[in-house]
Amino acid sequence: MQLIDGKALANKVQEAVSAEVTKLKQEKNIVPGLAVIIVGDDPASHAYVKMKAKACEKVGFYSIVHKMPDTISQEEIIQIINMMNNNPHIHGILVQLPLPKHIDTDRILEVIDPKKDVDGFHAYNVGRMVTGLDSFVACTPLGVMKMFEAYNIDLQGKDVCVVGASNIVGKPMASLLLNANATVTITHIHTKDLRSHTSRADIVVVGVGVPGLIKEDMVKEGAVVIDIGINRIADGSLVGDVDFENVSKKCSYITPVPGGVGPMTIAMLLENTLKSAKQGI
Numbered sequence: 001m002q003l004i005d006g007k008a009l010a011n012k013v014q015e016a017v018s019a020e021v022t023k024l025k026q027e028k029n030i031v032p033g034l035a036v037i038i039v040g041d042d043p044a045s046h047a048y049v050k051m052k053a054k055a056c057e058k059v060g061f062y063s064i065v066h067k068m069p070d071t072i073s074q075e076e077i078i079q080i081i082n083m084m085n086n087n088p089h090i091h092g093i094l095v096q097l098p099l100p101k102h103i104d105t106d107r108i109l110e111v112i113d114p115k116k117d118v119d120g121f122h123a124y125n126v127g128r129m130v131t132g133l134d135s136f137v138a139c140t141p142l143g144v145m146k147m148f149e150a151y152n153i154d155l156q157g158k159d160v161c162v163v164g165a166s167n168i169v170g171k172p173m174a175s176l177l178l179n180a181n182a183t184v185t186i187t188h189i190h191t192k193d194l195r196s197h198t199s200r201a202d203i204v205v206v207g208v209g210v211p212g213l214i215k216e217d218m219v220k221e222g223a224v225v226i227d228i229g230i231n232r233i234a235d236g237s238l239v240g241d242v243d244f245e246n247v248s249k250k251c252s253y254i255t256p257v258p259g260g261v262g263p264m265t266i267a268m269l270l271e272n273t274l275k276s277a278k279q280g281i
């Protein structure tokens, strides 16, 4: 079994981004800028946003975080996004999800200028990604694709089971795998027999937020297992959606939690913001 070291890979990406930022500043006097909007006081969301801001600082980006109370109206969020859309120092806009229930998330995401949509959630970018055109791609699935590439894990013709069909992880993940010529099955909460799908797969990618969902008897010998889940359990520790201790014994490759997909998500946000800055506004 080989561990896929997301942290080490993310550090490499950060170094490369940092070097490009220096070059961009010297040659074009451009500093990549990211605006993050966070609504409410969910501790996990605040922790993620803090990590994102810290990563931006490390590579030399300009970044601002708009922290808004959950009493904010939809119109007020739209006003902030429009300000960021029109701000020439901002190349990337990210609205941390989930948003409070009184806010229409789909409406918010479609207000973001697709050219600054570094999360790849706008329907314009989703459509382009599905058709295989150049686009901003959601950071978590993009990070997983980078991991496959870095570890020379071939996808062509492989049976891949994506567990979870969310707009931010499962659906874009499945599209990217399909574009890489894998045979893709997507399972979700209404799937009748999850094990029948996961146990046939050469590669299992899971991101549902259920600690230990994927057990040893649900994966085949030699499978590649990618764990996107990050769950805080009762004792305060972080665990993924995979029963790592037992499943890892059967795998050819597996990602740990923490230190697997999580750091890659942030690294891809940096890459996407750099890409936007290079494209110009």
Ligand code: GUN
Pocket: 094, 095, 096, 097, 098, 119, 139, 140, 168, 265
């Ligand atoms: N919430 C959980 N993951 C993400 C992400 O990748 N981007 C945003 N904006 N919100 C999230």
